[in-house]
Amino acid sequence: MQWILGFILRYKNLFLYLFFVAVTLFFSYYQSEYHKSKLFKASIFVTGKTSEPIKKLNSYFKLKKINTQLVEENLYLKSLVIDKSYNSKLEDKNNDSPFRLIPGYVIKNDISSSRNIIVINKGSSDMVKKEMGVIGSKGVVGIVNQTTEKFSSVLSILHKDIKINAKHKKSNSFGSLFWEGNSPDKVTLTDISIINKIDIGDTIVTGGMSTYFPEGIPVGKVIEIESDGIYYSLMVELINNMTNLDNVYIIENINKSEINSLYK
């Protein structure tokens, strides 16, 4: 305390000067509109410069909350896209789509074996069931295989035993998509008839013929075309980077049991 008093007394002239400068600025602020606007601009500049690092620090600590908000927002937007895609095929545009999204987070992801499994942090307590489709931020990820109360295992699209119904977006021609077990960013689409015109760079999307995925979820782009005279065999580069998956969305089809009962 004595040290502070000593400091103030030592620099009393400086403090008095600064005090009078502050009084002068205050006086200017109320006396002249011109000075008021100039001082206001200066104060905005100073406030902006000083509050920017604090704001950055605060936003760093809020990242988790912001991330959660973004996932919720993405969930809503993806639902809208799926609803719109579903309704575009129907005459009655006000039908609700049978697809619901459940957000999840990848906690284990393999790409090294020929039968890769992904583990996500949502299980039966979150209404996740077997054979639900899973999509990532850009496109298809896999299909739910097993569930526990809190976790689920997902057969990755990079699993040799999984086949997904997919179609060529331009021509609507259907085929089977599977992974040959080589590169983690390339899958093969077969059984597309050569009567359809297909070019390099064309988009491949989900076909909607299965109950796992709604129609039109992006899968990848054609990078190589081969044919055996009857069918094409297309090499497709995946749109989702399967090596760094974070947030995923599990797709629930509420009509699934009804559709499956027709096959029995």
Added chain:
Amino acid sequence: MNQYYPKVFLLSLFLIFLQVLIFDRINLFGFMNPSIYIIVLIIHRYDLDQFNYIVVGFLLGFIMDVLSQSAGSHSLSCVTISFLRPLINKFSLGPNYEDFSSPFSDGILTSNKVLYCFLITIIHQIILNAYSYFNWTHTFVILKLTIANSIFTFIVIVSVLNLFTTKE
């Protein structure tokens, strides 16, 4: 000492009224007006506390601002002069200026006195004009006014001080 500050007060009032009623209306060449009220700051004694000197400087400038409807430019320039005077003294009169009681004591060289007066005048004018315009785009006008008014003020102040000392 007890009678010094009332004298300063009366002299300040007198010079402020002279400034507002006469010297602010000269408008030589359309824009030059001398600021003679800073005589109060120039002739202030050295052997008194600088704290009081800063208060005197602020009050002088503040009264000028109120009477001439300016937005704090006189206050800022006067209080800055009051704060910076030890530096100005050292620069113009040398490090031993505290041996003298006032800037016009016998023993101080005339050239030093002239430098001292001119420094106070020009610093006062720079701050006064810069704060009045408060805009970088008017730098040329600020420089022009500062140089012209400093020279005019300097001539008037030196003349007035010479008259005063001659009378003594």
